[in-house]
Amino acid sequence: MEQTVREKRIRIIPATKEKTPVGGPSGRKLRVAAYCRVSTDSEEQLTSYTSQKEYYTQKIGENPDWEFAGIFADRGITGTSMKKRAEFNRMIAACKRGRIDLILTKSLSRFARNTVDCLATVRMLRGRGIAVHFEKDSEKFPYKRS
Secondary structure (H helix, E strand, O other): OOOOOOOOOOOOOOOOOOOOEEEOOOEOEEEEEEEEEEOOOOHHHHHHHHHHHHHHHHOOOHHOOEEEEEEEEEEEEOOOOOOOOOOHHHHHHEEEEEEEEEEEEHHHHHHHOOOOHHHHHHHHHHHHOOOOEEEOOOOOOOOOOO
């Protein structure tokens, strides 16, 4: 008795992640926010606070591929705990609601002083497709849009 073996053809289709085009005439603009923080209410720190806000407002406004998503700024608050940083928490809530694509901040130390909190927050944001760009530390942690 002879059995006929039928050859089955299997076509493997690799998974692809649909990317939303960003920037330019055919794509939507990146919704960009900035986070600023100073730890004391000293005159020097308050000047820095105001300068940071003005700098990021201008920087975001000048990029034609970016849409202004807000400036979130905590004044006179330490970066070691996220609990008392109202503006930081408001920014994270906006991220979770899908209102921000990119966060600009001066440095890692402005974003968070607690390494564990910083890593957990950046990982959570990246998992949602939100990038964080640390300007002073950009050589160590280059901005990459995922």
